[in-house]
Amino acid sequence: MTGGTPVAGETLPGAGGGDDDAADRVVCHVDMDCFYASCERLRHPDLAGEPVVVGMGYEPGESIGAVATASYEAREFGVESAMPISKALELLPRRADADPDDPDAPDPADAGRYVPVDLDFYEDVASEVKEVLRDCADTRREVSIDEAYLDVTDRTAWTVAGDDPADPPPSAAAGPAEARTLAEGYARYVKDRIEREAGVPASVGVAPNMSAAKVASDADKPDGLVVVPPGSAAEFLAPLPTADVHGVGPVTEATLADLGIETAGDLAAADRDRLADALGERGPELSRRAAGDDDREVTPTGLPKSLSRESALPTTADGATKRETVSALAADVARRARERGCLYRTIGIKAVEPPFDVNTRARSLPGPVDDPDLVEEVALDLLAEFDETRVRKLGVRVSNLDFAETDQATLGGFDADDGRGEGDRGAGDDARGAGARTTATDGDGGKLTDWVDGKPESEAAEGDATARDAERRTADGQASLGDWS
DNA sequence: TCTGGGGTCCTAGGACCC
């Protein structure tokens, strides 16, 4: 390397973002505006323009539960997501309480409409949104019920509308640029179609990568459309507070503030070794994101990694109450796993002590199972450690999920009725009732042996070893359990 | 403002194996 041009590797670090070498992908982030509240307005048009609060665990007339979604009108009153309903009611009285004859009652004009969550309905609306997205992009990542990334590189381009395609777009500023790109037009098309066909509003961010698109969709909510052309991501992000960077929560924000890092620009410019010291591997990654540098591909959402149910309860140390709760949660998790046709190999519980100390315990089995009785049995066994503990919340979780096993059961010549195909059984399950369920479970109980014996001989020995391992672990666990109590 | 429910990913330590 004598003379001549500098090697790329020598000039790139710190030379300003990598979003300009990513072959100019076009990524849209679609983020529905206060989705649950919008869904409620869809079926109750009289809620339009009103402060709407959708509460989970909320029942009409009560003040229990938490805010799942607040409409923008309700947010004006300070109502926020995750806020206890009781607190929300202080900030924004319920419309029903606004009695015009009561001189102390709130002004109806300053009162809100409170409705309980109806997830089934929201999922119906979401599937209509998804239909539009499917039509608009081949590569999609659906992140949650109300949010998705689209890679639309093959549907549009960063070229300026009506201009010479060879001409690069302006990299001036975010927001509707003066010279509009084809990408902006396409994003507008997606946004309009969602509103027209699903009936609910969305905000859309368009950028050359996922993290910039994510921030862009958030930048002008509600009903926003923000475009961040290639090369302008760093400039767009720089003035924003670090908390606006995806992945920076309250803890990281405080850690960064201690380092004198307040904005995305600071974060982008910060020494990455120093960030790694303070935050681990996440630090440098967040810095790259803040610099507009993110080369992750938009990949479809995969199968779930775990399934869980949890529920809050009035703080109690009562053993029977705790066991009943855990049994019910276990049954629910097991049912959902079966519905989805997945086996699980790890069963765990969560016990939250006041004020908010989270304890988790888990135990792995030798092989994947679909066995509701076993979920309950293991969950209760794990709960025994917390016999004396006051808890405010309990949860049950299955993980180490295995979706492939269902097919293998059929392919591998297991008994047709060995219970593995339950996910496909559908509604018949309920109709068969508890007796049938128990029978199926007994079948499952024997499956573990089938699982080991059913392996090809070369793997059977390995399976045995695994089973022994698990037995030993179980024994250990029980020994410790004795120590604790 | 004492905090609902369903997830994901990461880290760290211990056990165990080679």
Next chain:
DNA sequence: TCTGGGGTCCTAGGACCC
């Protein structure tokens, strides 16, 4: 032998997201 080092699995906890 004690002296590793590497790899994997498991558990527990933490931070974050919607």
